Structure formats: structure tokens, C-alpha cells
Amino acid sequence: MTELASTPARLVGVDLGTRVVRYDERDAILYALAVGARAVDLDLVFEDRLRVLPTFALTLAQWAPDELGALGAFDTKSALHGSQTLDVVAPLPRSGEIAMSAHVGEVWDKGRAAVYEVVVESDYFVARWSLFAPGFGGFGGERGPSVSPAPEQDPDSVGVLGTSVDQAALYRLTGDRHHIHIDPEAAASIGQPRPILQGLCTLAAATLPLADMLGAHPASLTALSGRFAAPVFPGDTSQIRAWGDAVDAQFDVATARGPILTAGRASFA
Structure with a gap:
């Protein structure tokens, strides 16, 4: 250090x-x-x-x-x-x-x-x-903002995010070659039963069906944010819930195991 x-x-x-x-x-x-x-x-x-x-x-x-x-x-x-x-x-x-x-x-x-x-x-x-x-906290600083909860009302639209069993291996070729996304032993070292999908891959992948749900084009994205709540395994199918419209949408993503992306927000031109 x-x-x-x-x-x-x-x-x-x-x-x-x-x-x-x-x-x-x-x-x-x-x-x-x-x-x-x-x-x-x-x-x-x-x-x-x-x-x-x-x-x-x-x-x-x-x-x-x-x-x-x-x-x-x-x-x-x-x-x-x-x-x-x-x-x-x-x-x-x-x-x-x-x-x-x-x-x-x-x-x-x-x-x-x-x-x-x-x-x-x-x-x-x-x-x-x-x-x-x-292990790096406790230095007397501010705690920072808290996470905003999802809206209590029913979502305005619901969609599906599907992933392929080979997706983490393919996404590695774009630059994120951390071993936990390809090597079962590396995944086991962090307590996972098998390699996990890259978080940025999950977030970006969600924008494709989300754009379709909102009547927008994924390349028209102007703003995006989200919190990573749990890992995704290649081959998982998840549910996307969205509130709002293409100009300003809140969203979250969950598998049968529970939330994987929370506090999502997206805007499309």
C-alpha cells in the first residue's frame, strides 16, 4: 500500500x-x-x-x-x-x-x-x-448517500433479460479478463459455484431489452446508472421491471434467486 x-x-x-x-x-x-x-x-x-x-x-x-x-x-x-x-x-x-x-x-x-x-x-x-x-473503512469519513428504493407501485412495463452460457467468455474479449469470469477455481475462491458474468456486461445487456420495452433504440441511450446487488451466471434469465418512459425510466433486474441490479435509471434520446 x-x-x-x-x-x-x-x-x-x-x-x-x-x-x-x-x-x-x-x-x-x-x-x-x-x-x-x-x-x-x-x-x-x-x-x-x-x-x-x-x-x-x-x-x-x-x-x-x-x-x-x-x-x-x-x-x-x-x-x-x-x-x-x-x-x-x-x-x-x-x-x-x-x-x-x-x-x-x-x-x-x-x-x-x-x-x-x-x-x-x-x-x-x-x-x-x-x-x-x-477492510479500508473506519477512517472517520462521511457515509455517503443511501440507496433509493424501487417504486412501490406496479411497474409500467416488464421484460426479460436472457444471457447465453458463453457470454462471459465472449465478453472477456472486450477487455475484462478477470479469471472469475472463466475459471471455475477462481470463481470458487470468491465463494461462487461457477464463473460469473461481468457486472458491466449485465448492466449493458439490460439496456437492450429495456430500450425495446420503452420504445427506444439502445444506441440512443443518454444516461445510465445502476447498483450491482448480486452476481449473474451465464445462461441466467432475469426479469426487468421499469417505471416511467424512455425520457426517464427507473428499472431493476432480478433472477429467481433475487435482485441482481437495483436503483437502475436510464434515459434514451
């Missing part, structure tokens, strides 16, 4: 660096397939009509939370991805390069854990990771 990381509150505002990430149409199409796009979704998987999914930005910016881990701010084997937000500034180009800068936002003290916010900014998006770090 670095001297800076030994006191979590001192990390607020710390610069995590800049990065220019290059990609091409093949990368954007592979990403769309990895989060559930089908061959008939030509504007997501065919280069002649391609619209890049906005959530692709989250794979381009994944380097930033890794940089915070490299500072020793949390144990990379036990830290959890608590929540994620994405605000779209402009549509991602089909190919090219994106310049990004990252810094540590808020740091909250949950008693038994610290929660770090990693902020990534570019000309195309602003993304925020919330990282739950067990």
Missing part, C-alpha cells in the same frame, strides 16, 4: 492519469455481440449501418479503476464493483481514438469498508465507478 492510499480520504481528487484508446468497427461490433445484440440487429453488428452502443465507453475506460487499484487503494481480490453511471455527451464514432482523463471523486466511509468513486471524462462521455473496498 502506498502512503497516499493508507488514508482513503486523502485520495479524493487524486489524478489517475490520461489515456488515448483506439478502436475500430470490429471492436464495436464484437462488444455489441458480447452484450446480447443479434445478427438481425444490423445497425449494431453490420459496419455499413453501425451505431456504436454508448455502453462501449465503459470498456474503453476500464483502465481507470485499475489505476486506482495499482495505488493500493483496495485489495484487487476482494474489492467489489458497487455501482456504475454513464452520461453520454456525444455519440461514439464508429472507429477512431478517444482521449480520457481520470481522477478519484468522492471517498465514503461505510465502517467496515471504503467506497471509492472513480471518474472518467472525455469529449464523448462521463463515467463513474463506485468501488467497495472491504
Whole structure:
């Protein structure tokens, strides 16, 4: 652990660096397939009509939370991805390069854990990771905001999120190659009976059926947020509940085992 990381509150505002990430149409199409796009979704998987999914930005910016881990701010084997937000500034180009800068936002003290916010900014998006770090709390900081409950009334629409048994293996090719998503032994080391689906894959995959439920296009996403409540296993089928409309929708996702995404919010142009 670095001297800076030994006191979590001192990390607020710390610069995590800049990065220019290059990609091409093949990368954007592979990403769309990895989060559930089908061959008939030509504007997501065919280069002649391609619209890049906005959530692709989250794979381009994944380097930033890794940089915070490299500072020793949390144990990379036990830290959890608590929540994620994405605000779209402009549509991602089909190919090219994106310049990004990252810094540590808020740091909250949950008693038994610290929660770090990693902020990534570019000309195309602003993304925020919330990282739950067990064993790093108790430093006397503020606890931070609480989670908003789901609306009490019946949802305005209900849909289905299906995942394939090979989805985690495919999504790994977009950049998240953590062993818990492919190796049964690594999954067992964190108490899971088999490899789990990447959280960002689950969140992005949910936007496809959600957009359909709301009469929108998934590439028209302008804002997205959600909290990760439990892991998803490749092959799971989940229920999506939504309140509101395409301009401003609240949503959650659950399997038969219970909630997997809570406090969801999405907007489509």
C-alpha cells in the first residue's frame, strides 16, 4: 500500500492519469455481440449501418479503476464493483481514438469498508465507478448517500433479460479478463459455484431489452446508472421491471434467486 492510499480520504481528487484508446468497427461490433445484440440487429453488428452502443465507453475506460487499484487503494481480490453511471455527451464514432482523463471523486466511509468513486471524462462521455473496498473503512469519513428504493407501485412495463452460457467468455474479449469470469477455481475462491458474468456486461445487456420495452433504440441511450446487488451466471434469465418512459425510466433486474441490479435509471434520446 502506498502512503497516499493508507488514508482513503486523502485520495479524493487524486489524478489517475490520461489515456488515448483506439478502436475500430470490429471492436464495436464484437462488444455489441458480447452484450446480447443479434445478427438481425444490423445497425449494431453490420459496419455499413453501425451505431456504436454508448455502453462501449465503459470498456474503453476500464483502465481507470485499475489505476486506482495499482495505488493500493483496495485489495484487487476482494474489492467489489458497487455501482456504475454513464452520461453520454456525444455519440461514439464508429472507429477512431478517444482521449480520457481520470481522477478519484468522492471517498465514503461505510465502517467496515471504503467506497471509492472513480471518474472518467472525455469529449464523448462521463463515467463513474463506485468501488467497495472491504477492510479500508473506519477512517472517520462521511457515509455517503443511501440507496433509493424501487417504486412501490406496479411497474409500467416488464421484460426479460436472457444471457447465453458463453457470454462471459465472449465478453472477456472486450477487455475484462478477470479469471472469475472463466475459471471455475477462481470463481470458487470468491465463494461462487461457477464463473460469473461481468457486472458491466449485465448492466449493458439490460439496456437492450429495456430500450425495446420503452420504445427506444439502445444506441440512443443518454444516461445510465445502476447498483450491482448480486452476481449473474451465464445462461441466467432475469426479469426487468421499469417505471416511467424512455425520457426517464427507473428499472431493476432480478433472477429467481433475487435482485441482481437495483436503483437502475436510464434515459434514451
